[in-house]
Amino acid sequence: MKQKIQPKDLITVGVFLAIMFIVCMGVAMLGYIPIFIPLLSVLVPLIGGIPFMLFLTKARKFGMVLIMSVMIGLVVGLMGMGVWVIATAPISGILAEIILKSGGYGSVKKSIFSYGVFSTWVIGNYIPIVVTRDNYFSMLVSGYGQEYAETLMGYIPDWSLIPLLFASFLSGILGALIGRELLKKHFVRAGIA
């Protein structure tokens, strides 16, 4: 299927971007309770799997997932969650795109795997906590007080980046499976997938 991206596809990307964004924002608000910050790397991919699987049924051309990831990176990055996401989101996006392409955009297994890879973009949110730890810590202390800062830092030691990466990948797979189930149960029957 060698077709160029049409304006219609770009509109589809925009629509799903809005859905993904609102859903993820709703979940990310939980991040204000310190214990939920590491948990977000599990929850966001898990919930995002439902809209994403539906999006994949409409994304059958090279570049749609990539554009989606670039936009997520830009919006999340510019909303003040740190600039690392602007870099990590397109990387995971292009990997996800390649996996999809290798399956000819039709393979169910490949698309589930692809969403797992796509989900690893959330790691960009944790990079500042680990890489510029002192800086981040002093910012937290000045903004939220000593107690909050110490609790949060206790939950995220330096080595945690790799488990978080795996966690986001695995929960992405799980989210994709849930999304797939819902897709079969509702969307195919309603005729929109």
Place this chain on the structure above:
Amino acid sequence: MWAMMLQSRQGRAFLDPRTKMLLVITITSIVIGGGNGGAMNIIKPVLTAVPFLLFVVERKWKTAMTYVAVYIAAFSGELFLVPITRGFLNFIVVACCGMFSRFMPGIAMGSYLVSTTTVSEFMAAMERLGLPQKLTIPLSVMFRFFPTVGEEYSAIGDAMRMRGIHFGGGKPGKMLEYRMVPLMISCVKIGDELSAAALTRGLGASVKRTNICRIGFGVFDVLVMLICILGFCILIGNKCLG
């Protein structure tokens, strides 16, 4: 006086969409992620006041007042309640007050951007910035869609409440299904209609689109931009020194 100034600009919005976008970026990156101390203590209140002034200029009194009330409540909570509480209660106070006082300015500015900019104006501004269509179309559809998703969500919430399905009724997994599935189905349908409508009006046609929106920079745009640039200078200075 404001009304006359607005009218003298003959239908042109008070601020250029590009300035509004710059303001959103500045406010979110400085107020949410900027840290404290030094010149930050001056630029932060200034930026926090900007959405309020803009709401007043647009004569959205109610929004302006709500914004001020919530912000003052959160800020004084942070100032007075946080030092005197301990343990779990402290977390809750920090969470609530911190969330409101940090995110309110950004959210208010974002809603100002969305509510006072039409999609055409937004597209025109993006085109002037020279961004490729692959970015401008998804972005403007997204802005157009935020209010729609919100409306659909609350409508679905009403329907669910009427049938006695609500949070706290157990089964969070089922809750997710009951809300997400209708929401996505209606959003996809609306999206299809939107794209049909946009295509008939020549979006993405091979010719250059024209636009009747008058956008351009005025005195206020320059003023706001200076504040934003100053803010970023302080932010970078702070990061390098501290």
